[in-house]
Amino acid sequence: MDFSATVILAGLIVALLWLFSVRNSRRYRLPPGPFALPIVGNLPMIDKNAPFKSILKVSEVKHETYGPVMTVYLGWQRTVVLVGYDAVKGALVDQADDFTGRGPLPFLVKATRGYGLGIGNGERWRQLRRFTLSTLRDFGMGRKGMEEWIQEESKHLRDRVNSFKGKSFNPTFLLSQTVSNVICCLVFGQRFDYDDAQFLRLLHVIAEVLKFGSSPRGQMFNIFPWIMDHLPGHQHTVFAQMEELREFIQVKIQEHKKTLDPSSPRDFIDCFLLRMDQEKDLPTTEFHHDNLVATVLNLFVAGTETTSSTIRYALSVLIKHPDIQEKMQHEIDTVIGQERCPNMEDRKSVPFTDAVIHEVQRFLDIVPFSLPHYALYDISFRGYTIPKNTVILPMLHSVLKEEKKWATPFSFNPQHFLDHNGNFKKNPAFMPFAAGKRACVGESLARMELFIFIVTLLQHFTFSCSGGPDTINLIPEYSSFANVPRRYELMAKQR
DSSP states (O other), X not given: OOHHHHHHHHHHHHHHHHHHHHHHHTTSOOOOOOOOBTTTBTGGGSOXXXXXXXXXXXXXXXXXXXXXXXXXXXXXXXXXXXESHHHHHIIIIITTTTTOOBOOOHHHHHHHTTOSSTTOOHHXXXXXXXXXXXXXXXXXXXXXXXXXXXXXXXXHHHHHHHTTTTOXXXXXXXXXXXXXXXXXXXXXXXXXXXXXXXXXXXXXXXXXXXXXHTSHHHHHHHHSHHHHTTSOSHHHHHHHHHHHHHHHHHHHHHHHHHHOOTTSOOSHHHHHXXXXXXXXXXXXXXXXXXXXXXXXXXXXXXXXXXXXXXXXHHHHHHHHOHHHHHHHHHHHHHHTOSXXXXXXXXXXXXXXXXXXXXXXXXXXXXXSBOSXXXXXXXXXXXXXXXXXXXXXXXXXXXXXXXXXXXXXXXXXXXXXXXXXTSOBXXXXXXXXXXXXXXXXTTHHHHHHHHHHHHHHHHHHEEEEOTTOGGGOOOSOBOOSSOOBOOOOOBEEEEO
């Protein structure tokens, strides 16, 4: 069958699926939403570069009609969008068991071959999540072991920044190396030198994969995978690069098998291999080679770019607001000093610094939509029925910028996290890691990295840029998935 015939056949199949979906939907009391066209659904009304803005605008303009729970169609895929704190919390926290499903995102399915924690459901997800969280705890997530790894890496970061001797440099790749090395210690039991060629290549691949996944073309792959698979384009290069990552991980696994000491596991891979051996005779075990490779891939990719981008954004904020930078440095100097490494016990003693770091996360709003959830069965929610196989998009942006929850939602304001006495205060609408049972498994690790790395940098350097604060634009570059901080050359003057 030639290419044109394949496309026509695929189009007919999609049309039939669309008609079936629409007909089937009439059986349910779906949340309201705008009229959808055949096949393309509501895609024509959505800004491909900032889909969250388009959907939020529809929700706001038609708030009285649609409310905070709205149905849209992304291509033929029926999708329910949750807008605002009450709706998001009501689903992810109050009805957590109903909303634990993860949709079969074609891009992630192809990248992981359908295995791993990221897109797992049911017993696979439960077992892998429980194992991952317990292993992270065993290696000190929130305790000393992991903290010491981060402190050690912070010294390498400090030395590399110092090597620029106050001259302008772009911190993007350096911060990716720093954060990724913490994941490497956890997963592989080793860190890499910042000049290691293989390490540099792997980070380049991760950046390319995430860039494609956040692009309009990457999102089109999720909507029309059977068409995109047969079209020429960058997607084929990206999936070839994913194979590079898989090969690297598999080599590391083989190295671990040869040197494994059952009495002294060194890292995540060792722990997984031991569990594989324990359950090797169980036909239903989820602890097998494919899930190990995919879960390590999940941790390696997800644990690098979001945290490093947040640190990079924090530096832009400090350059934009030198008064905030100075106040943080004064607090850090008074409580911690400039000589010893910060630790997580210090956080409660530096409330302003803690508030700024939280506000950086809130204001950046790095993932406007949570990773899509999925209805594994018919769900009753707020008087509606969300049918099985519906994609569910919790709009985290609408929570982090909700006017009822934040005094100045569209301004950078550390006071959002401080009470009238200057003490740190929590806000339940702070959900950069999502919420509920599908919240980010690495949340505690990310919080630790953000605090220790940012405080270490401010202990030793004052940050600026050649053009001055007015040249810094804190509005990120929007994409189909993530809000990416703008890149700037900055200068780090040693204190």
